[in-house]
Amino acid sequence: MKCLVLVQEHMVDVAVVGAGQTKYGNHPLGLKGMWAEAAAKAFASVDGDFVADLVEEAYIGSLAFGGSQLGNTAALLTEHSGMDGVAVRRVENACASSGFAFRDAWMAIKSGQADVVVAGGIEKMNDLTPERKRYWLGVSGDTEWERLAGLTFPGTYALMARRYFHEFDSTHDDLVHVSVKNHLHGSKNADAHIQKEVSFEKAAGGFMVADPLTLYDCCPTSDGASCVVLAADHLAHKFTDTPVWVKGAGAASDNLALHDRPSITQLKATQVASSKAYAMAGLEPRQIDVAEVHDCFTIAEVLATEDLGFAQRGEGGRFAREGEGRINEGTTTVNSSGGLKSKGHPLGATGTGQVVEVFKQLRGQVEPNRQVRDAETALTHNVGGSGATCSVHVFGRHR
Amino acid sequence: MPGEIWMGYLLHHEPSFTVVQSPFTLNGERVFGADSDATTLAVAALLHRLDHDEVSMISVPEGIDGPSLSVATGVALYDHEAEQEAPWEVLMSDEAIVVVSKRDAPVEVPMLEVAIEVEAEFHAAIEQAWDHELSKGHVSQGAYVSRAQYDEAATPRLQLHGQLNGQTVVWPPRFSHVVDGSGSSNMRLQRRGKVLTWTTLSAAGAPSEFSLRAPVLGGVSTVLLQLDDGPNGVFLTVDDEEAILEMEAPMELVFRRLYAQEGFVRYGLKARAIHD
Numbered sequence: 001m002k003c004l005v006l007v008q009e010h011m012v013d014v015a016v017v018g019a020g021q022t023k024y025g026n027h028p029l030g031l032k033g034m035w036a037e038a039a040a041k042a043f044a045s046v047d048g049d050f051v052a053d054l055v056e057e058a059y060i061g062s063l064a065f066g067g068s069q070l071g072n073t074a075a076l077l078t079e080h081s082g083m084d085g086v087a088v089r090r091v092e093n094a095c096a097s098s099g100f101a102f103r104d105a106w107m108a109i110k111s112g113q114a115d116v117v118v119a120g121g122i123e124k125m126n127d128l129t130p131e132r133k134r135y136w137l138g139v140s141g142d143t144e145w146e147r148l149a150g151l152t153f154p155g156t157y158a159l160m161a162r163r164y165f166h167e168f169d170s171t172h173d174d175l176v177h178v179s180v181k182n183h184l185h186g187s188k189n190a191d192a193h194i195q196k197e198v199s200f201e202k203a204a205g206g207f208m209v210a211d212p213l214t215l216y217d218c219c220p221t222s223d224g225a226s227c228v229v230l231a232a233d234h235l236a237h238k239f240t241d242t243p244v245w246v247k248g249a250g251a252a253s254d255n256l257a258l259h260d261r262p263s264i265t266q267l268k269a270t271q272v273a274s275s276k277a278y279a280m281a282g283l284e285p286r287q288i289d290v291a292e293v294h295d296c297f298t299i300a301e302v303l304a305t306e307d308l309g310f311a312q313r314g315e316g317g318r319f320a321r322e323g324e325g326r327i328n329e330g331t332t333t334v335n336s337s338g339g340l341k342s343k344g345h346p347l348g349a350t351g352t353g354q355v356v357e358v359f360k361q362l363r364g365q366v367e368p369n370r371q372v373r374d375a376e377t378a379l380t381h382n383v384g385g386s387g388a389t390c391s392v393h394v395f396g397r398h399r
Numbered sequence: 400m401p402g403e404i405w406m407g408y409l410l411h412h413e414p415s416f417t418v419v420q421s422p423f424t425l426n427g428e429r430v431f432g433a434d435s436d437a438t439t440l441a442v443a444a445l446l447h448r449l450d451h452d453e454v455s456m457i458s459v460p461e462g463i464d465g466p467s468l469s470v471a472t473g474v475a476l477y478d479h480e481a482e483q484e485a486p487w488e489v490l491m492s493d494e495a496i497v498v499v500s501k502r503d504a505p506v507e508v509p510m511l512e513v514a515i516e517v518e519a520e521f522h523a524a525i526e527q528a529w530d531h532e533l534s535k536g537h538v539s540q541g542a543y544v545s546r547a548q549y550d551e552a553a554t555p556r557l558q559l560h561g562q563l564n565g566q567t568v569v570w571p572p573r574f575s576h577v578v579d580g581s582g583s584s585n586m587r588l589q590r591r592g593k594v595l596t597w598t599t600l601s602a603a604g605a606p607s608e609f610s611l612r613a614p615v616l617g618g619v620s621t622v623l624l625q626l627d628d629g630p631n632g633v634f635l636t637v638d639d640e641e642a643i644l645e646m647e648a649p650m651e652l653v654f655r656r657l658y659a660q661e662g663f664v665r666y667g668l669k670a671r672a673i674h675d
Contacts, residue, residue: 166596
C-alpha cells in the first residue's frame with residue numbers, strides 16, 4: 001500500500017499544448033505533404049518555443065487506405081515533418097486508430113517514460129479508383145461472417161438503425177435532425193469537408209444507401225491529417241499559458257461482429273470507455289460542455305449520446321429531435337466541428353482531429369459563430385468499426 | 400403435379416429417390432436461380448432424404464461439389480478405392496433438376512407445375528457474372544478470405560454447428576472455448592430464426608465479393624436473425640432478391656452459393672422467409 005501511495009504521488013498529469021490539422025476533403029497533397037502540414041500547424045500552435053527535436057515519441061494512427069506507403073508509414077511521415085530519429089510507430093484500430101494513438105501518447109507521458117509526445121492520424125482516401133476503394137469496404141468488420149453476409153459499414157449501421165426504431169420511440173426523422181445539425185455546424189468550420197447546410201427535406205429524401213440510411217446519414221470519404229502535441233505537467237506551462245488538460249481517459253473493446261453482441265442498439269465499448277474516463281476526471285456527463293462524438297452514420301450519434309450519458313437509454317432520438325446538441329442550445333454541444341458527417345472522416349485522422357477541435361474550443365480559438373460559450377470541459381469519442389474498439393478522453397481547461 | 404416447396408425448391412419424394420427442381424424456368428426449361436447450382440439442389444435433396452433414411456455414404460457426379468455437400472450434410476463421400484459401391488447416389492440432369500436416389504433404383508422425374516418464368520436478360524447477366532467470378536484468375540478485392548480460412552469455418556458455416564458453453568449456446572464457435580475445454584463444438588443448431596433487423600445495401604456499397612452480381616440484382620439484402628437456439632447471425636437473403644422482410648418474421652436457413660473466386664465457389668446458409 002505504501003508503494004501504491006508513492007506511485008500516485010508521482011503520477012504525471014498530461015496536457016495538450018499544440019494541435020493542428022489539414023482541411024478535410026479532397027486534399028491535393030499525398031500522405032507526406034498532408035502529415036507535414038498537420039504537424040507544422042500543431043507545432044506552430046504551441047505558444048512558447050517549440051522545435052520538433054523535443055519530441056521523444058510519436059504515435060500515428062492510420063488504416064493505410066490510400067495508394068501509398070503501406071509498411072513503416074510512421075517513419076516515413078516523421079521524416080517529412082522534421083522529427084528525424086523519433087521513436088515512432090503506426091497505430092491501427094480501424095476508425096479509432098488515432099483515438100488510440102492519443103491514448104498511447106498519453107500513457108507514455110503518464111508512465112513517466114517521456115515528457116513530450118506527438119499523437120496524430122492520417123488517411124488518404126480519394127486517390128483511389130472506385131474499384132480500389134471497394135477494396136476497403138467492410139475490412140474492419142468481422143470479414144469472415146459479416147462481409148460474406150453482404151455487410152459493409154453502411155449495412156451494419158443500417159441494421160442498428162432499424163432495430164433502434166423497432167425498440168424505441170424513434171424514426172428516421174430523428175437521424176435527419178442529426179444530419180441537419182452537423183451540416184449546420186460544419187458549414188461554419190473552415191476545416192470541414194462539407195461546408196454547407198442541408199435542409200430537413202433534402203436530408204430526408206437522399207439516395208438510399210442501406211435501407212433505412214440515405215446518403216445524408218453517411219459520412220463522406222475524406223482525406224486529412226491531424227496532429228497534437230502532448231506534454232508532461234512540469235513542461236506544459238513552458239509551452240503555453242493555456243494548456244488543455246487530459247482529465248480522464250478510457251478505452252474498451254467489444255465483439256467485432258454485431259451479431260455476437262447481446263444488444264445492437266448500444267455500444268458496450270463506449271459505455272465502458274466513457275465510464276472509466278468520467279471516473280478518472282471526476283465529472284458527470286452533464287458537466288461536459290462540448291463533445292466530439294463518432295457519428296460515422298447518424299444513428300451512431302444517436303446511440304453515442306445515450307452511451308455517453310447525455311441522454312437516457314432510448315432518448316437519443318428525442319435528444320436529436322429537440323436539438324439538444326446544437327451549439328449553445330443544450331447542456332452539451334455535440335459535434336461543434338460538424339462531426340464525421342460534415343467535417344469529414346479521414347479514418348486514421350479522425351480521433352486526433354476530434355482533439356484538435358476540443359483543444360481549440362476550450363481555448364476559444366474556433367470561428368466565433370460556432371464557439372461554445374464558456375466551454376470548460378470537453379470529451380472526445382472515437383469508435384473503431386461498428387463498436388469493436390472505443391477510446392474516450394475527457395479534457396478540461398483546468399488541471 | 401404441384402410439388403412440395405422445400406428450402407425454396409420444388410420437391411418430390413418417393414421411397415427410393417428424392418427429386419429437387421428449381422422453381423425457375425426460362426423458355427419452358429428449369430434453370431437455376433441467382434444463387435443456386437446443382438450442388439445446392441443436391442444438398443437440399445439429401446437433407447430431405449436424411450429426414451427419412453439413414454444415408455451413410457453417397458457418390459456424386461462431376462459437377463457437384465462433393466466436399467461442400469459432405470460438410471453441409473454430414474454424409475461421407477464415396478471413396479473410389481472402397482470395396483463396396485455407395486448405397487446412395489446423386490443424379491444430375493441438363494436442367495436445374497437433381498435426384499438423390501438409392502443406387503440403381505428406377506427414377507422417374509415428375510413434371511411439376513410450379514414455374515416462375517425469369518427474364519432472359521436477367522438470367523443471362525447473372526450467369527455471365529458467375530462465369531466471370533468462377534474464372535481461376537478472378538480474385539475479389541477487399542478483406543480477402545482465403546480458402547484455408549473458409550475451410551476452417553466450413554462446418555459451423557454450412558452445418559450451423561454451434562458450441563454449448565455452460566448453459567449458453569454460442570455460434571460461431573469460439574476458439575477460446577475449444578482451447579480451454581469449456582465449449583463443446585458438436586451441437587448442430589436448428590436452421591430457423593426470427594428477424595431482429597434487416598437492410599438492403601445498394602449495389603455501389605456492396606462488398607467486392609458481390610460487385611459483379613449486385614448491380615444486376617439491385618443490391619444485396621442482409622438479415623440479422625435470432626436463431627431458435629439462441630445465438631444471432633447475419634445472413635444474405637435467398638436468391639439475392641430484394642426480399643419483403645418484416646421484423647420478427649420467422650425465416651429458415653438454406654444452402655446456397657455466396658460468391659466465387661479463384662475457381663472455387665464459397666457456399667453458405669442464406670435466409671428464406673417461411674410462408675407456411
